[in-house]
Amino acid sequence: xxxxxxxxLGLELKSPLVxxxxxxxxxxxxxxxxxxxxxxxxxxxxLFEEQLVAEQVAAHKFIDSRINMDAEAxxxxxESEIFEMGSGSYxxxxxxxxTELGVPVIASLxxxxxxxWTQHARELEQAGADAIELNLYDLATDAGDTADxxxxxxxxxxxxxxxxxxxxxxxxLSPFYSALPAFVAGVEAAGARGLVLFNRFYxxxxxxxxxxxxxxVVLSTSAELPLRLHAMARLYxxxxxxxxxSGGVHTGDDAAKAILSGATVVQLVSTVLQHGPAAxxxxxxxxxxxxxxIGYQSLQEARGALSLDNVPDAGTWERLNYARLLHGWPSxx
Numbered sequence: 001x002x003x004x005x006x007x008x009l010g011l012e013l014k015s016p017l018v019x020x021x022x023x024x025x026x027x028x029x030x031x032x033x034x035x036x037x038x039x040x041x042x043x044x045x046x047l048f049e050e051q052l053v054a055e056q057v058a059a060h061k062f063i064d065s066r067i068n069m070d071a072e073a074x075x076x077x078x079e080s081e082i083f084e085m086g087s088g089s090y091x092x093x094x095x096x097x098x099t100e101l102g103v104p105v106i107a108s109l110x111x112x113x114x115x116x117w118t119q120h121a122r123e124l125e126q127a128g129a130d131a132i133e134l135n136l137y138d139l140a141t142d143a144g145d146t147a148d149x150x151x152x153x154x155x156x157x158x159x160x161x162x163x164x165x166x167x168x169x170x171x172x173l174s175p176f177y178s179a180l181p182a183f184v185a186g187v188e189a190a191g192a193r194g195l196v197l198f199n200r201f202y203x204x205x206x207x208x209x210x211x212x213x214x215x216x217v218v219l220s221t222s223a224e225l226p227l228r229l230h231a232m233a234r235l236y237x238x239x240x241x242x243x244x245x246s247g248g249v250h251t252g253d254d255a256a257k258a259i260l261s262g263a264t265v266v267q268l269v270s271t272v273l274q275h276g277p278a279a280x281x282x283x284x285x286x287x288x289x290x291x292x293x294i295g296y297q298s299l300q301e302a303r304g305a306l307s308l309d310n311v312p313d314a315g316t317w318e319r320l321n322y323a324r325l326l327h328g329w330p331s332x333x
Contacts, residue, residue: 002291003298004284006040008242008265009131009168009194011104013040016259016299017280017287020246020267021045021108021133025093028100033277035103038284042101043267046108046135047090047120087120091127104130106170109161110137118160125165133196134161135172147178155186162191170194170244174201175227184239194242196267197231200224219270224248229261236262236307252286259291259299260306 006016018041019025019034025044034042090107097105107129109121124132136154162169169191175198177183184195205214225248232243245258246267258266271279296302304310 002288002296002302004288006264006299008041008244009106009170011041011130011168013104013265014038015040015280015284016263016265017255017283018244018265018267019043019272019280020269021135022269022273024269024272025097028096030277031097031101034272034280035101037277037280039103039268039277039280040265041104041106041130042097043106043133044090044094044097044108046110046133047087047124087123091123094124094127094129098128098130106131106133108133108135108172110135118157118164121161121164121169125167129167131168131170131193132161132165133170133172134158134192135199137174137199137201151177151183151186155190158187158190158192168193170196170242172196172199172246174199175231180231181235181238184235184241188239188241192241194244194264195235195239196244196246197228198247200247219273220247220250221270222248222250222254225254225257228263229257232258232262233307233311236304237309249283252283252288252290255283255287256290256294256302257306259287259302260304262304262307264303 004015004017006013008016008018015038017038019031019039021043023045024030024034025042031042094105094107105128107124107127109118109124109132118134121132134157136157138150138154140150158169158171171187171192171194173180173183173187173195187195200220202215202217205216206212207214225245228245228247232245235241235243242264243262244265244267245261245263246269249255249258249266249268250271255266268279268283271283275282291299291302294302296305
């Protein structure tokens with residue numbers, strides 16, 4: 001029987017299966033069921049990313065619904081709670097989860113500028129967060145913004161957060177860096193303790209019938225996992241940061257591949273949304289069985305066994321990735 005106990009960001013977890021940031025953190029009974037089924041930790045939904053977008057949309061609707069009123073009528077607008085965009089409710093939720101769950105609770109913070117939203121990092125620590133997951137997202141829309149400009153701005157955000165708290169900080173990255181190992185070296189130098197690879201961004205489509213944006217959220221599949229495996233295999237032994245795989249983990253074999261590529265933990269969201277908290281028990285059993293069948297007695301033995309430095313032919317990772325691009329092979333090959 002393979003021992004699934006692991007250490008992530010200095011925290012001891014009973015399992016490497018972690019509930020990633022999602023709307024599920026608003027449902028206490030569901031979270032308790034996830035922990036009961038084997039979740040080693042819980043990451044809260046991102047402060048401001050989901051919360052402020054929803055509040056801002058509500059605010060715009062509130063204004064739009066009254067835009068045709070005359071000036072006198074608009075002057076009598078009642079004060080509305082939709083304009084109260086503080087972090088109070090998030091902090092209360094964090095405190096509740098710390099009291100109720102019995103596993104590490106990681107707060108998630110969306111930061112885009114030093115001293116902006118990152119000022120709330122200290123509040124998250126004071127409310128009991130065991131760690132902070134910093135969700136980086138900085139979309140270049142100005143032709144004057146170079147890759148280096150954006151990366152230096154993001155590193156400044158990381159330093160700003162790390163300087164404000166004593167709890168460990170992990171950084172959730174996008175897959176769109178042209179030189180990922182170099183940027184990760186900067187992330188480590190900025191004081192972060194871990195990486196989450198990778199962020200899955202909302203990607204609005206266009207509804208041609210309504211000539212409007214479609215904001216449907218598309219759940220991940222296992223086909224998205226190889227992008228994460230390739231990145232972790234390249235980074236393992238080249239960084240001191242703990243790595244979490246996020247996106248594409250739907251089976252115990254998926255989790256095993258992530259561990260063998262160098263992941264310390266794997267974050268589950270889509271499979272839990274599809275199958276409920278029981279997904280943790282199923283994946284935990286499948287992961288244990290798979291690693292035991294290979295001969296590993298602990299996660300530490302398995303971690304990184306198929307990283308770039310450890311595979312018999314280290315060029316295989318690079319050649320296979322090139323072949324996929326050249327021939328259009330499916331990413332699941």
